[in-house]
Amino acid sequence: MALLEITDMSVAYGRIEALHGVSLTVEQGELVTLIGANGAGKTTTMRAVSGLRAPSRGSIVFDGKDITRMKPHLRVLEGIIQAPEGRGVFPGMTVTENLEMGCYARTFESKAQHDETLDHVFELFPRLAERRDQVGGTMSGGEQQMLAIGRALMARPRLLLLDEPSMGLAPMIIAQIFRIVSEINAQGTTVLLVEQNAQQALSRSHRAYVLETGNVVRSGPGRELLADPAVKDAYLGVA
């Protein structure tokens, strides 16, 4: 059984349908990427999974449970955690305080488990550890992105949703973010990633889906899609 199973899902904004019967799965332990042009429906898919936008048709099943109509905060308790788009760190709070906000909804079994999770985030992001007392608003764009991902990890996600984590960052930082996303996945967290940066995302994904104007038009192992001439032509900037 897949961890996440979306079947024939349509999502509309008013009278305009943005997704037309999308089906996709994410298996336990996978890193799965959605790629597609602007407006293809990637963010809308993420919103439907996190519960911010209700589907008009179809179903979303998480770990065997139908969550199609479940409220977003209850999905968080199920372990579906999204690092927000545009980062959304709290500018006046320190790095540590921002991280703490990531687990306010979670009742840790013990203080030790909480401390272990925080230590783990600081291990993944040494930059955050160095700057633990700095306020979020004065961090660089890349550091804020790390903080947003670190904050999501504080909730110990079973499914981590990342919406364009590389957006607006310099190439060196992008490479670093992708390495860390791979590492998080290698350590056992299932990840659903939305990315414009198709080259890096596909090369690190177990599988990927290509969305075009609200439909899945291709899917397969990341490396297979990387080699697919149609994908190359449309998304990798090489014919």
Ligand code: ATP
């Ligand atoms: P991008 O890479 O530009 O973020 P995307 O693939 O994430 O694109 P979505 O943001 O999911 O695409 O948008 C899919 C379609 O839904 C687009 O046509 C968009 O204009 C429309 N849409 C998105 N949000 C809204 C909204 N709040 N109200 C109305 N239409 C919306």
